Amino acid sequence: MLAAVTLVMAGCPTVDLGEEPVAPGACRPDPAYFESVIWPEFIEANSEPARSCIAASGCHDSENNGRSSLRFQTRAPLNFQLNYDIMTRFLNCATPEASTALTKPESGVAPHGGGDLFDSTNAAHTTFLDWFAL
Secondary structure (H helix, E strand, O other), rough: OHHHHHHHOOOOOOOOOOOOOOOOOOOOHHHHHHHHHHHHHHHOOOHHHHHHHOOOOOOEEEEOOOOOOEEEEEOOOHHHHHHHHHHHHHOOOOHHOHHHHHHHHHOOOOOOOOOEEEEEOOHHHHHHHHHHOO
16 A cells, blocks of 8 residues: 555655745834835835836836845735835834845945935935834
8 A cells, every 4th residue: 555655646746836935024114104105205206216116227126027135016006015025024123224125225325236316314214214213
């Protein structure tokens, strides 16, 4: 009997489920603020397309072969929960100023392939830090 089971199991192909998805970050500031303020002002930045993470070159737009693991879903209807989960991987609640989501695009803090998008005196910096004060 054992031999028969072994023969049957030997013919079963191994299923590759792909890479294990990265868990959302432990830092979970207000998701409503993400949707109503962070997304339009910090990610989309429609009033300043050169500062947008997803416009023009689509650097962090998953539909346009975005770069890095910061890749937002941008097709309508937007999945804000998915985008929030993605963003939380780049947050540091203990020290919000050290969040990669802030330090990468900020002038002179960390190298960013998309260049410096703002500095610490810019409204985007304050908008981002306000998220942690709620």
